[in-house]
Amino acid sequence: MTQTLKKILASLVTAVAIPMATFAQGATQAVTPTINNGNTAWMLMATILVLLMTIPGLALFYGGLVRQKNVLSIIMQCLVCVAVISILWIAFGYSWVFGTGFKESGGLLSFFIGGFDKVFLNGVTPSSLTTPANIPEIVFVLFQCMFAVITPALIIGAFAERIRFSGFLLFTILWSIIVYNPMAHFVWGGGWLQQMGAIDFAGGTVVHINAGVSALIMAIMLGKRSDYKPGKPISPHNITFVFMGAAFLWLGWFGFNAGSGLAADGLDANAFLVTHLATCVAAVTWMIIDWMTNRKPTTVGVCTGAVAGLVAITPAAGSVGVLGAIFIGMITAVVCFCMVAYIKPKMGYDDSLDAFGVHGIGGIIGSILTGVFATKAITGGAQGALYGDWHQLGVQLIATGFAIVYSAVITYILFKIVDKIIGIRVAPREEEEGVDVYEHGESAYC
């Protein structure tokens, strides 16, 4: 009886309250924006997709490419990246990148980071919105968190099979703080590259060039795996994993790119389209090159081509159309293939899983080609060299060059520091018998 009464009362209250609330909203609409449910639903979804890229996507992709004695070390590194970087991001990473505390005060620190005003998400409530998409700021924090997570995880491919877990952990934490956060602030958080007009829709400079160049430095500094000989690849232990990882990356990348407009609208639909198209073109191009040069189209080849295409279209997804997507996919596959098949063996460094060859080079090409193929039809303003505007290409070159130099220099310094404090490379015996057992006390298949 009381239950029914309560129900009736409750429905009465809502019946009265709803029109009142609507009225109140109508009165203050000009001042307080209301939450956009459609955008929010899509952004929650996109956030999940981006997490899928790191676990299990990257973990499987990289895990399949190493030998079976080292697969757990890769999985652990991806897994721990997610956990540790997420904590750092919520503790202060978000504030450093997107905070505005230093905007007025100025000074040297304000050049690198946004501020300390949002440390531990101070002031971010369920009702605070990120404009203009009008999604809850909490969703924005989480979406960006997944980007902060995957970026250091990409570097894992360069030092696979020979890094100490403790060294990796310290390096990754420091790298995220000193390389990722400032870079993300420059490009996305209102820093100088953003003010200059650099286009980086979903992370070509911040994520891929940044991680790829650091990967190259790490691979060179750490030295070759003891049994690696340039030009003689060490064969992957499980290509089925490589395929599953690539598939998860492809799938997740739709959240990565089509989510980066923070809205469920036409621009994001276009990002979805060009992401898919460029990836398909890159995968097919890689297959054809493989077929022509080695007489056989390979599974690992198509997976690698697809990932290269995904990387390259990332900065361009919000500014190119179908034409740009096709050319970006094609050019990237050709250049990345030459990089990993011919140039890497010649140079002699051991980038175990081609983190630089695919992410670094793919990112650099994508970032520069954005300045070529950007079209007014998509961006509404800026356009590329193909359409007669050379200014954007110049801006893209500056952003790309800066990202390369910044991450290379800081990574070099961080390597020296971490190597001094705890040592980065495993002992020869551990490397020979597998880091899984020595570093983690486990073995994947027995």
Place this chain on the structure above:
Amino acid sequence: MKKLEAIIRKSRFEDVKEALLTADIEWFSYYDVRGQGKMRQARIYRGVCYDTSCIERTLINVVVRDKNVDKTITAIQKAAQTGEIGDGRIFVIPVEDAVRIRTGERGDKSLYDEENK
């Protein structure tokens, strides 16, 4: 005819393979093997630590004519050596007979091709 069973470090396999090919040993089979030894390695499962003495090595099986035994042994030994404990062993085992299934040839003849002996 002798059968050589060589237990070697996994990391030396590529070098041993090269060495055997340079010594004109054209075919052999190999396996991933696990053995017991003095070395202990801690494993951990959900907070519980336990010891295994599991040691992973590669086992190479190759059957050669008597005249090739020494050069094969030298090739494997040189390529598999690191100087550390755990480099492995080579066992030499007499083989009574062999048959080439395709032709029915027996003995030494079944081990090599006539044209490029």
